[in-house]
Each structure stands twice: as structure tokens, then as C-alpha cells.
Amino acid sequence: MSIDEIKxxxxxxxxxxxxxxxxxxxxxxxxxGAFEAREGHHFYRPIDSYEGLHRWDPNxxxxxxxxxxxxxxxxxxxxxxxxxxxxxxxxxxxNIGQALASTLLADLxxxxxxxxxxxLSFFYKSSELPKRLTWFWISYTVAGIIGSFLAFGFLHITDxxxxxxxxxxxxxxxxxxxxIGIIAAFWMPASPVQTKGGLRGKNGWFTEHxxxxxxxxxxxxxPSKGSMHxxxxxxxxxxxxxxxxxxxxxxxxxxxxxxxxxxxxxxYLTLQLRSQGFTTFQTNLLTIPAAVIAIITMTSITWVAxxxxxxxxxxxxxxxxxxxxxxxxxxxxxxxxPWPRWAILTLLVGGPNIHPVIVxxxxxxxxxxxxxxxxxxxxxxxxxxxxxxGANVYQAKDAPYYRNGNKVLIALAxxxxxxxxxAKFYYDWWNRRNSAKWNAMTREQRELYLRENxxxxxxxxxxxxxx
Numbered sequence: 001m002s003i004d005e006i007k008x009x010x011x012x013x014x015x016x017x018x019x020x021x022x023x024x025x026x027x028x029x030x031x032x033g034a035f036e037a038r039e040g041h042h043f044y045r046p047i048d049s050y051e052g053l054h055r056w057d058p059n060x061x062x063x064x065x066x067x068x069x070x071x072x073x074x075x076x077x078x079x080x081x082x083x084x085x086x087x088x089x090x091x092x093x094x095n096i097g098q099a100l101a102s103t104l105l106a107d108l109x110x111x112x113x114x115x116x117x118x119x120l121s122f123f124y125k126s127s128e129l130p131k132r133l134t135w136f137w138i139s140y141t142v143a144g145i146i147g148s149f150l151a152f153g154f155l156h157i158t159d160x161x162x163x164x165x166x167x168x169x170x171x172x173x174x175x176x177x178x179x180i181g182i183i184a185a186f187w188m189p190a191s192p193v194q195t196k197g198g199l200r201g202k203n204g205w206f207t208e209h210x211x212x213x214x215x216x217x218x219x220x221x222x223p224s225k226g227s228m229h230x231x232x233x234x235x236x237x238x239x240x241x242x243x244x245x246x247x248x249x250x251x252x253x254x255x256x257x258x259x260x261x262x263x264x265x266x267x268y269l270t271l272q273l274r275s276q277g278f279t280t281f282q283t284n285l286l287t288i289p290a291a292v293i294a295i296i297t298m299t300s301i302t303w304v305a306x307x308x309x310x311x312x313x314x315x316x317x318x319x320x321x322x323x324x325x326x327x328x329x330x331x332x333x334x335x336x337x338p339w340p341r342w343a344i345l346t347l348l349v350g351g352p353n354i355h356p357v358i359v360x361x362x363x364x365x366x367x368x369x370x371x372x373x374x375x376x377x378x379x380x381x382x383x384x385x386x387x388x389x390g391a392n393v394y395q396a397k398d399a400p401y402y403r404n405g406n407k408v409l410i411a412l413a414x415x416x417x418x419x420x421x422x423a424k425f426y427y428d429w430w431n432r433r434n435s436a437k438w439n440a441m442t443r444e445q446r447e448l449y450l451r452e453n454x455x456x457x458x459x460x461x462x463x464x465x466x467x
Contacts, residue, residue, distance in 0.1 A: 043450040044219065046226025052193045052215040055208075056226070062213045070206075070213050074123045074192075077205055079132045081187055082116055083139035088180035090143035092173035114376035117359060121372065122191055122230065123214065125221040126364040126466070127306065133356035134302045138295050145291045147173070148284045191230050192218075224456035228369040242374035247430070247458050247465070250423040251362050251375070255382030256389075258315065258420070259355070261322035261413040263390025264405060265329075265348040272345060275400040276338035286342060293350030301352040311357050312427075312467055315420035321351045323413040330406040355383075364466045365427070367458025427467035434461040 046053050089112060120132060154169035189195040192214040195204035206214065219226050234242070242248075269290070273283045305314040325348040332341060362379045366372035394405040438461050441449065446462075453460055 044223030049229045050226045051191045051229050055212045055215040060216050085184050087139040087143045088177040090140050092177045113380050117376045130360040141291045151284050224368045227456050234370050238370045242371045248375045252382045255379045258416045259386050260390040261409045264394045290346040290349040297352040305357045312420050312424035315354050316417045318352050318354050319413045319417035326410045427465040437461045
């Protein structure tokens with residue numbers, strides 16, 4: 001947040017007897033934060049047990065240069081290592097797919113991904129998170145590339161009896177994962193204001209001034225991040241309230257379907273390449289271009305989606321990509337055409353991945369820490385369920401070209417595209433509805449509403465959904 005933005009907020013916060021006209025002028029600047037109201041930061045005070053409360057200051061100011069410097073430091077020390085841990089997690093888990101050269105059913109990632117997303121949200125504003133989540137999933141893809149090279153190399157290592165190979169690969173990659181996991185336990189801090197100790201040194205990573213910048217910029221962007229402390233459990237009641245949050249249901253529905261059109265191609269890529277006459281070594285190497293293309297397309301679509309502020313509409317573009325390639329795959333002659341088939345499958349697997357955008361959307365639209373915690377896990381679960389469903393679209397009786405399965409995927413791509421459109425209009429409708437109510441209020445009515453509704457959720461009329 002720049003000095004001008006902070007001054008605008010402070011003018012609104014400190015003016016208690018100005019005219020409605022003057023107050024409306026101060027509202028001319030619209031924040032990109034989750035909550036539209038900026039006339040009084042005192043209405044968004046974190047709870048008493050919030051770990052960063054001693055750094056919260058509604059009158060605190062900083063420069064844009066200082067904020068950029070802090071973000072770079074967070075990128076280097078927090079986000080980078082989060083990517084390293086995800087890389088380590090995927091490295092030895094992904095080698096199972098290389099070893100079998102066949103379908104790899106659902107990746108059951110447990111709580112690592114939603115926990116990491118919640119952790120990163122303590123350090124980054126909503127607008128900054130998609131880019132960092134893209135790096136996060138790039139590390140996942142890079143692990144696949146490196147895993148392919150390691151698999152190629154270790155397949156040539158055998159003992160006198162011709163054994164070894166995959167055993168050595170599993171042991172080596174498992175060792176890497178174990179070492180990084182142990183380092184992570186002593187490297188990653190509990191919060192931006194709890195970095196002292198461990199491998200971080202007795203003085204920690206940030207000065208008091210830097211901690212104040214981190215806390216205040218994050219809270220001003222999304223005040224709901226101060227509604228729970230980082231050691232606070234989600235009670236059964238709050239868990240149930242989060243499950244009932246119907247504003248998150250469109251995102252869960254998207255998670256159940258949007259990845260399925262490309263999922264079978266990813267799961268069956270190695271099997272289909274083997275059926276086209278490629279050797280195991282060639283198959284492992286031929287999966288690498290898809291991973292490289294995936295990095296490029298994922299980075300590009302995340303940038304464009306955030307730049308245009310049209311995240312869900314770019315989800316439609318992803319399904320159009322899937323649809324075009326699935327139709328091409330379906331129309332490809334059944335006679336052996338290994339290279340055209342490989343090219344189509346590579347583009348399908350390496351197509352634009354809007355997953356980081358939707359994950360960030362889930363975090364942004366949650367409106368509270370408890371809902372963010374539960375919603376991130378539920379969206380991840382919906383993705384895993386879609387992986388299970390996607391792994392069963394192709395049936396053995398339909399091999400090797402899976403004509404019937406491709407027809408199902410084409411239909412699902414169309415349905416998913418319309419679901420993205422529905423979600424877009426759903427959030428737009430709620431934003432228009434809430435804005436109309438909010439703009440119809442006088443200043444006094446708004447302040448009364450904020451006092452009477454202190455709990456920060458996405459049900460408040462000053463909340464605005466990303467879409």
C-alpha cells in the first residue's frame with residue numbers, strides 16, 4: 001500500500017464529523033482488498049490473541065520501496081523454501097509413476113498443500129498470492145522433470161545380478177526428501193513476527209519496522225487474517241459453519257470437474273507412449289517437454305488472469321484448450337501415428353493450468369481464517385476426487401485409443417466451461433448486490449453496520465469477491 005493510499009484510509013478513519021460529500025470523495029480510491037470499507041481501520045482491529053497484534057498500528061506508514069524490499073525478502077526466505085519442500089515431496093512420490101510407466105491414481109497429498117497455502121497467506125496480500133502459488137506448482141513440475149532424468153540414469157545402475165535400478169532411485173530421492181523435511185522443521189517460522197531462533201538466528205529475519213510493515217499491509221488488505229491466531233484450532237462449530245458457506249461451493253464444484261479433461265492424458269501418457277512402440281527410456285524422456293510447456297503456460301495464464309482481473313473467464317479459455325486437443329485426439333486415425341499422438345498428448349498435458357489462480361481465489365473469497373483453512377482443504381479434496389474420477393475415464397476395453405473415454409472428456413470440458421461462466425456471474429451478482437446496499441448507506445449507517453457486525457466473513461455487505 002502506498003503512502004497516498006494509507007493517507008486516504010487515515011483521513012477516513014480520523015474524520016468523524018465531516019460531511020457525507022467529503023467522505024464520499026475520500027472513498028474515491030478503491031482498495032483491491034477483500035473488504036471495501038476503509039473509513040476506519042479501528043473497525044478491523046485483530047483479536048487480542050492474534051500473534052501480530054503488538055505490530056498492528058492503524059496509523060503506521062511506510063513507503064512503496066520499503067514494501068517491495070520486504071516482499072523480496074519474503075520471497076527469498078519463505079516462498080522459495082516452501083517451493084523446495086513441495087519439490088522434495090513430489091520428487092520421491094512422482095518416481096512411482098516413472099517406475100510403473102502406467103497410470104498413477106490420485107495423488108493424496110494430505111494436509112501439506114492447504115497448510116502451506118494458509119501459511120503463505122500470513123505473509124502475502126491477496127493480489128500477491130497467485131504469483132507465488134505459481135512458483136509453488138512450478139516446483140512440483142520441476143520435480144517431475146528432474147525425476148525423469150534421475151529415473152533414466154538410475155535405470156542403468158544394476159548390481160551383478162541385474163538388480164538395483166529403482167531401489168537406488170527410491171533410496172536416493174527418499175534421502176533428499178528426508179533431509180529437506182528435517183531442515184524445514186527448523187527453518188520455517190510460525191509467523192512473520194516469530195522468526196527468532198532455530199536456523200533463522202537469534203535476531204530473526206525481520207526488524208521491528210519490517211514486522212510492522214508485513215503485519216499492517218496484510219491486515220489492511222484482508223482484515224479477516226487477524227480474526228484468529230496461528231495456533232488456534234478450528235472448532236467443530238466453526239468447521240460446520242465453514243462447510244455451510246455456500247459462497248465457496250462454486251469453487252468446490254469447479255475442483256470436481258475442471259481438471260478431468262486433461263487428467264487421463266497425464267495419467268496414461270507413459271502407457272500410451274509405450275503402446276506406440278517407444279521404449280521405457282524414450283517414454284521417460286518424452287514426458288519432459290510436457291512439463292516444460294506446463295511451466296510456461298501456467299505462468300502465462302496466471303499473469304494474464306491477474307492482470308485482466310478475470311480469473312474465472314480464463315478458466316473457460318483453459319477448457320477451450322482442452323476441448324480443441326481432445327477433439328484432435330478423437331479424430332486422429334487409429335493407425336499407428338506415434339509422433340502426432342505424442343504432440344497432441346504433450347500439448348494436452350502441458351496446457352495452461354489455472355490451478356494456482358483458483359487456489360488463490362479460494363483463499364481470497366473465504367473471508368475468514370477458519371473458512372480459508374477449511375475451504376483450502378475442501379478444494380484440494382475436490383481436486384483429488386477429480387483425479388480419481390479422471391483415472392477411471394479410460395477403460396481397458398477401450399484401449400489403446402480410448403475413443404469412448406475421449407468423448408466423455410469432450411463433454412466434461414464443455415460442462416466445465418459453462419461452470420466457470422456460472423461461477424463468474426455468481427460472484428459478479430453478489431458483488432453488485434452488496435455494492436448497491438453499501439453505496440446506499442450514509443457514513444453513519446456504515447459505521448453502525450460495522451459496529452454491529454464485527455465478525456469478518458464473506459457474508460458482510462462490505463466484502464467483495466474476486467472473480
